[in-house]
Amino acid sequence: MQGIADYEFVRPLGESNYGTNYLATAPARLGIPAGEVVVKVIAGPTSDDAFRRATRELKHFSVADSDRLVAVYDAGRQGGAFYYAMEFLPLGSLERPHVEIGTAQRVAAVRDAALAAHALHERGIAHRDIKPANVLLAEDGGRLADLGLSQLLSPGMVTTGLGQIGLEFTDPAIMLGAQASRASDIWSLGATLHFAITGSGVYGELRDTEPLLLVRSILASQPSLSPDLPPAARELVEACLAADVAARPRTAAEVADRIAGLGAELGSAV
Structure with a gap:
């Protein structure tokens, strides 16, 4: 090549x-x-x-x-x-791992993605595209990748282009023109955590692949959580996905702390 x-x-x-x-x-x-x-x-x-x-x-x-x-x-x-x-992280991503990994390792990768998101937020930056494909697996947890859609958290700034954004892991408010924020990235962390534990998205199997049709399908739906989510994990995902942003965790660091506390439910340390 x-x-x-x-x-x-x-x-x-x-x-x-x-x-x-x-x-x-x-x-x-x-x-x-x-x-x-x-x-x-x-x-x-x-x-x-x-x-x-x-x-x-x-x-x-x-x-x-x-x-x-x-x-x-x-x-x-x-x-x-x-x-x-x-x-280069040869283990792959949450979306496509190159090795067989357990739930605790997948969840640890989301915890680290939340820590990375918090570091961005503290510098006034929203990632805007947190999804399983951008959470890479490492021996010690995970890494958040791809800042191609990141933007400054400037008052009045509105997202107008979706690019290759992972729509089913995007806060629906963003699709309606809301400003990217800590809260919108936290929504994405919650949806990604749901995928890490259950292997499915919060909208189930989405059949549409054309972006505009996919947006329409998502906006006409409500997130539905898998019955396989343990209670504390369900509580955290529900909080991250809350329609009222004031009900969501205040920071991605808080999300990371709560993920770290899921070890007992998941059967091993996160």
């Missing part, structure tokens, strides 16, 4: 928000023990557009300064494309 800069691509890993991810060999200059990294290549309709997207995402990674976010090692520009290199 081809590569970019001194990164030799091993294989494509799929699309992410505003970019394509590749598994690549890690050049020695990075000074990291890993032999492989993920390289995200961002190429917009114009170089200015690509630059805006890339710099926004990298800035949000850097200012959050959380070890629960995927580590970024390098960034650069080649031709009209921008790229950055980040850590």
Whole structure:
């Protein structure tokens, strides 16, 4: 395969928000023990557009300064494309694990995603796309990935583009034009926790795949929780999904603390 800069691509890993991810060999200059990294290549309709997207995402990674976010090692520009290199987590994601994992490990990954989200929120940033595909599995828990849709929590700022957003894990208020917030990311954490424990979304099996039809289907529905949720987990998911944002946990750090307390219900420490 081809590569970019001194990164030799091993294989494509799929699309992410505003970019394509590749598994690549890690050049020695990075000074990291890993032999492989993920390289995200961002190429917009114009170089200015690509630059805006890339710099926004990298800035949000850097200012959050959380070890629960995927580590970024390098960034650069080649031709009209921008790229950055980040850590490769071979265990896969909550959506598509590459190994068999237990419920406690899946829930621990969501706990760490909540800690990463809190770090972003404390710097005034909303992730906007917390979903199982963006919660990567690590030996010590998980990492939150893909800040391609992240935005500043500015008063009056409204989301107008959904991109490749995970709609069934998105606060329905966002689809109606509400401002991204701590509360909207907390809704997504609750839906992701439900998936981690039960293997299903809070809307069951959604048949529509075309975005507008999917939005319409979701807005015409109400979240329905699986009977497989243990009581304390159900209470937490219900709180995260509350229509009244004042009834939701105040911070993602609170969500992480409550997830950590689910160990007894799940049969092992989280």
